[in-house]
Amino acid sequence: MVPDILKIEGVTKQFGGFTALNEVSLSIPQGERFGLIGPNGSGKTTLINCVSGALRNEAGRILFDGEDVSRLPAYQRTRRGIARSFQIPRPFASMSVVENLVVPLEYVVHRGSLRGADTRGEALAILRGMGLAAKADTPANQLSQVELRKLELARAMAARPRLLISDEAMAGLAPNEVDEVLAILFDLNRAGITIIMIEHIMHAVMRFSQRMVCLDAGRIICEGAPDAIVANPEVQRAYLGA
Amino acid sequence: MKFWISAAIVLAAAVAAAVTVKNEYFFFAGYTVLVFVTLATAWNILGGYAGYVNFGTPAFFGLGAYTAAVLFKAFAMPLVLQILAAGVMSGLLGLAAGVLTLRLRGIFFAIATIALVVIMETLFINWRFAGGATGLQLLRPPPMPPFESYIKMLFVLAVAIAIVAVAVARWIEQSWIGRGLRAIRDSEEAAECTGVPTLRLKLFACTVSGALMGTAGACMPMYLSFIEPASTFNLNYAIGALASPMIGGTAHYLGPVIGALILSTLQQVVSVTISSEMNVLVVGVLLVFFVVAAPEGVLGLFKKWFRTSSK
Ligand SMILES: Nc1ncnc2c1ncn2[C@@H]1O[C@H](COP(=O)(O)OP(=O)(O)OP(=O)(O)O)[C@@H](O)[C@H]1O
Numbered sequence: 177m178v179p180d181i182l183k184i185e186g187v188t189k190q191f192g193g194f195t196a197l198n199e200v201s202l203s204i205p206q207g208e209r210f211g212l213i214g215p216n217g218s219g220k221t222t223l224i225n226c227v228s229g230a231l232r233n234e235a236g237r238i239l240f241d242g243e244d245v246s247r248l249p250a251y252q253r254t255r256r257g258i259a260r261s262f263q264i265p266r267p268f269a270s271m272s273v274v275e276n277l278v279v280p281l282e283y284v285v286h287r288g289s290l291r292g293a294d295t296r297g298e299a300l301a302i303l304r305g306m307g308l309a310a311k312a313d314t315p316a317n318q319l320s321q322v323e324l325r326k327l328e329l330a331r332a333m334a335a336r337p338r339l340l341i342s343d344e345a346m347a348g349l350a351p352n353e354v355d356e357v358l359a360i361l362f363d364l365n366r367a368g369i370t371i372i373m374i375e376h377i378m379h380a381v382m383r384f385s386q387r388m389v390c391l392d393a394g395r396i397i398c399e400g401a402p403d404a405i406v407a408n409p410e411v412q413r414a415y416l417g418a
Numbered sequence: 419m420k421f422w423i424s425a426a427i428v429l430a431a432a433v434a435a436a437v438t439v440k441n442e443y444f445f446f447a448g449y450t451v452l453v454f455v456t457l458a459t460a461w462n463i464l465g466g467y468a469g470y471v472n473f474g475t476p477a478f479f480g481l482g483a484y485t486a487a488v489l490f491k492a493f494a495m496p497l498v499l500q501i502l503a504a505g506v507m508s509g510l511l512g513l514a515a516g517v518l519t520l521r522l523r524g525i526f527f528a529i530a531t532i533a534l535v536v537i538m539e540t541l542f543i544n545w546r547f548a549g550g551a552t553g554l555q556l557l558r559p560p561p562m563p564p565f566e567s568y569i570k571m572l573f574v575l576a577v578a579i580a581i582v583a584v585a586v587a588r589w590i591e592q593s594w595i596g597r598g599l600r601a602i603r604d605s606e607e608a609a610e611c612t613g614v615p616t617l618r619l620k621l622f623a624c625t626v627s628g629a630l631m632g633t634a635g636a637c638m639p640m641y642l643s644f645i646e647p648a649s650t651f652n653l654n655y656a657i658g659a660l661a662s663p664m665i666g667g668t669a670h671y672l673g674p675v676i677g678a679l680i681l682s683t684l685q686q687v688v689s690v691t692i693s694s695e696m697n698v699l700v701v702g703v704l705l706v707f708f709v710v711a712a713p714e715g716v717l718g719l720f721k722k723w724f725r726t727s728s729k
């Protein structure tokens with residue numbers, strides 16, 4: 177049995193009187209490619225916010241590598257190995273593209289041993305992999321929407337995570353670019369990184385995932401292999417609207 | 419290296435001027451300009467780099483001034499120790515205020531810092547030993563050689579303090595700490611998620627910024643031979659500290675220096691030639707101009723000119 181890298185136990189999140197997540201439980205074994213789908217507003221991003229620490233869940237526990245991280249600030253979760261991209265890109269707009277990646281390299285990877293570390297070189301290598309090398313010294317606020325999405329993923333990768341959460345990193349990308357990003361994520365996964373993919377591009381997430389979960393109105397309505405998920409009547413109802 | 423050579427030249431020039439130039443007024447006016455250079459540089463560490471707008475400058479400046487005055491009255495403590503103590507006290511105030519307010523974002527933080535000024539002023543108005551509302555007269559000791567006048571000595575000290583402040587700001591700006599602060603300004607959420615301990619960094623910036631503001635205030639009682647709450651906790655310090663980086667540019671450590679030199683020199687000139695009420699108008703006009711026409715300040719304008727002329 178492969179141990180679980182992430183275990184979500186009965187997580188509930190409320191905004192005022194509105195329940196965005198209702199006792200969500202999930203286990204993700206180390207090294208898995210995991211797909212998270214659900215209609216707009218079903219709570220996918222909220223779940224990711226709770227896992228990454230951007231939001232605190234009111235009830236339930238989040239175990240990363242067996243440790244309860246649900247009370248840790250976000251930066252400590254990142255240092256333990258959880259990295260994420262933002263659905264609405266949040267670049268460091270006053271910095272160049274390469275400097276955006278230097279932040280996690282300085283604060284996570286080479287923390288406490290910066291002397292002699294070639295953070296720029298490492299950042300450039302990641303950018304090359306993402307096809308962003310030509311933009312390395314461009315100010316991040318001059319990037320196109322598509323480039324911003326790539327930067328989101330590149331910056332998350334720069335933290336050298338063990339669990340990478342991609343929140344709709346492929347929205348707006350051209351088909352060949354979707355294939356490129358998929359190839360990069362497959363490579364990362366082969367290197368041992370567990371990946372959670374949130375995606376509305378159905379063929380991409382189905383091709384990528386070994387296992388999927390569908391959220392609807394803050395609840396998990398279905399869990400299983402990609403084919404089984406799409407065939408599931410509840411999933412179809414959630415997506416098409418009953 | 420170039421920085422330290424320039425700093426040494428500036429300091430040497432200040433000493434040379436203090437020893438050779440006879441006219442005291444130049445040093446009297448120059449001192450005020452230097453205080454604003456330090457205040458603006460200190461303000462920029464939290465306000466410019468991290469984007470947390472602080473209206474509380476007078477609280478830190480004033481606590482530094484009162485720390486020095488009280489230590490002088492109680493123990494006749496030497497000036498250099500007064501300055502250090504002022505830095506420590508205002509640094510602690512920065513830390514304490516940070517713990518209480520830095521969880522607040524944007525406008526709420528700014529409002530809390532205004533409250534801080536009111537609290538500090540009230541505190542000192544009610545402290546008898548420190549002179550209460552009427553203030554405290556202080557008798558200057560004789561100046562240290564080679565200075566033959568106290569004001570000239572204070573001028574050189576103010577240059578040294580400003581250099582220290584700029585050096586600290588420069589070090590922060592060019593290190594990983596500065597990058598973390600910029601990340602906070604750009605997106606606090608993304609900063610956290612890339613491993614930046616945002617609260618700790620903000621506390622650090624607030625502490626350092628407060629400490630430097632305290633040292634800027636430390637010599638004020640000796641400069642005036644007097645201290646009283648209303649002028650010490652004056653909002654003009656808040657405005658000058660905030661306006662100078664806006665005018666000079668917040669992205670580079672020289673921005674606040676240039677802004678303060680322009681703004682306070684102009685203010686000194688205006689208050690001598692026209693009236694001291696016109697001061698406020700000068701700040702207003704300059705601020706409006708820069709916020710509207712050159713949001714990246716003088717340094718930003720230079721960069722733009724340089725780029726277009728090199729094409
Ligand atoms: N900070 C917030 N305050 C109040 N309500 C929120 C907040 N964040 C999310 N919500 C609400 O919680 C619900 C779930 O939102 P969430 O962003 O998690 O959905 P999602 O599944 O990511 O949707 P999408 O596919 O559109 O990205 C929505 O109804 C949303 O309006």
Ligand SMILES: [Mg+2]
Binds near residue numbers: 220221222263
């Ligand atoms: Mg979402």
